[in-house]
Amino acid sequence: MKAQLDENLPPSLARAIHQIAQVHDHEVVHVRDFASTGTKDLTLFELSIQQGVRIHVTQDHHHRRQPEREAIARLGLTVFVLAKGWDTLSHYDRAARLLEWWPKIMHVAELTTPGSLFKVPHKRASSGTLSQVKSTQ
Template sequence: MKAQIDENLPSSLARSIDPVAREHDHEVVHVRDFIGAGTSDIALFHIAVEQGVQVHVTLDQHHRRTKERDAIQHLGLIVFVLSKGWNTLDLYHSAARLLEWWPEMMRKAEDAAPGSIFKVPHLRAPLGRLTPVRSTR
């Protein structure tokens, strides 16, 4: 499974998780690996799918924007939205926490319906759980 880390997160997160993820037949890239800065989210989703991306990890609240949510569902991306607390973590702790959550995120992505969105708490993985985001419509 191929996953991408959004541009609102450091590219070093993708580079730190990718070698471990590859041990389990996953690939992790950063969106800047194939798009320029400031590309709209909807264009980004289309390009990502063309590049074989199935999972998108972000701080953006895509589920709150109808056009973005519709694009996610139409394209069949699985999106993991990192909760507010993630932006309080420094890079080392973000990388460690994301790596800790990664196996559960990939299991969820493999089982989820295309177009699903999940919230990832900033808590350590054993203390939290991935929460499905329901449509606001």
């Protein structure tokens, strides 16, 4: 399965996770690998699907804006939003925490209906659960 990290996360983090996740045939890329910095979300989502991406990890809160939610559902992109608190972690702690969450993220993505959104809490994966963001429609 192919996943991407949004531009609000460092490209080096995508490369690091890719090196570990490829053992399970998962590919991890960064949006800057195929889109310019500042590309609007709706365009980015379209480009992502064209690149074979199925999972989008971000610190943006896409679920708050209806056009983005509709595009996520229509395109079948599964989005994982890092909850408030992730931005308070140091670079190394954020990397370690995301790597810790990665198996759960991939497992949920494999089992869920494409087009779903999930919130990833900033606490440790061993004591946290992913929560699905319900549609406001």
